[in-house]
Amino acid sequence: MGIQQWREALLDCEASIKEAIASLDRSGLQIALVTRADDALVGTVTDGDIRRGLLRGLTLDCPVEEILHREPMIVPPELPQEAVLQIMAANKINQLPIVDGNRQLRGLHVWHEMQAHFERTNLMVVMAGGKGTRLRPFTENCPKPMLPVAGKPMLEHIVERAKLAGIKRFLFSVHYLGHMIEEHFGDGEAWGVEIDYLREDRPLGTGGALSLIENPPPAPFLVTNGDVMTQVGYGDLIDYHVAHGAVATMAVRNHELENPFGVVSTNGLDITGFEEKPIVRSHVNAGIYVIDPSALDCLEQGKHCDMPTLFGRLRDQSRRTIVFPLHEQWLDVGRPDDLERAQQEPSNVR
Incomplete structure (x- = not known):
């Protein structure tokens, strides 16, 4: 590949995790090549390395060396292209650094079919039936997913981002003012996709x-709330789900809550320690999921069930449910101030 393109993936070994994320966004190559000043390869960082670090409690300000993969698979410059492709196919990798005998980085092999260039068979289900009571009066005559952001409904942004991941088949679950959604999107032909509908008689x-x-679809399918705007790569989420052998995956966001007071630890009457304004970190549901079709056997047709309940039923059966930690921009447009933020800063959430 062109020298300038792979060099956009270079990252100094003293960089932070936040800078690694910026490098991945900038290059679009799904890998950061961590080097010393002399271009010697120290290791690599991928999106998965970042998410695993966040799960371990690391913050974006931590050094990238905390998540560095120091022994990545590499190939020498003289290896024939056919052999390179065989290695990448056998190991299911999309990037392969080219390194000479002195550990100097000479380039990067990138699998010719990147995510944006092929069509996935996975279905996407969009929950678009809510009444949006917290967004009144905006939703009195308009379903929440049809509220405009940057000149078009939120639901259009979701469809267009999914198309970037090669997703062409959609199911919209509709209820409140659902006819407006069906009249706008129809069968999806105008957007180059296929859209069908699930019609709820009641929530x-x-x-x-x-x-x-x-x-039921033959492959794992995406589920998203119709009011969630995000920059996440939906294909990355599907691939993560499959790679970890899960039956259900829930995207989660890091949430920090700072205690405004100094906390005193005690043992009976005795003071054992102090902590000034401690921060409690937790994962919160981001409203985006990947579900294996086999999970549908935990549902009764037409019976109410929320997603935490479905995940709980799967865990009770010892079936694997996992989290996908988000570091991308994400916004749940559930309140008027959220809608105002999305309308004022649309580039952050689309």
Whole structure:
């Protein structure tokens, strides 16, 4: 590949995790090549390395060396292209650094079919039936997913971002003012996609709406709330789910809550320690999921079920449920100030 393109993936070994994320966004190559000043390869960082670091409690200000993969697979410059492709296919990798005998980085092999250039068979289910009561009066005559951001409905942004990941098949679950959504999108032909509809007679919850799927898809499918705007790569989420052998994956956001007071630890009457304004970090549900079709057997058709309940049923059966930590921009447009933020800063959430 062109020298300038792979050099955009270079990252100094003293950089932070935040700078690694910026490098991945800048190059679009899904890998950061961590080097010393002399271009010697120290290691690599991928999106998965970052997410695993966040799960361990690391913050974006931590040094990249905390998540560095120091022994990545590499190939010498003289290796024939056919052999390189065989290695990449056998190991299911999309990037392969080219390193000479002195550990000097000479380039990067990138698998010719990147995510944006092929069509996925995975279905995407969008929950678009809520009443949006917290967004009144905006939702009195307009379903929440149809509220405009940057000149078009939020739901259009979701469809267009999914298309970037090669997703062409959609199911919209509709209820409140659902006819407006159906009249706008129809069968999806105008957007170059296929759209069908799940029609809820009454609110069933996210899991309950999935029980209305008559013909379960053959592959894991995405589920997203219709009011969630994000820069996440939907294809990355699907690949992560499959790679970890999960039956259900939930995207989560890091949430920090700072205690405004100094906390005193005690043992009976005795003071054992002090902590000034401690921060409690937790993961919160981001409203985006990947579900294996086999999980649908935990649902009763037409019965109410929310997603935490579905995940709980799967865990009770000892079936693997996992989290996908988000570091991308994300906004749940549930309140008027959220809508105002999305309208004022659309580039952050699309």
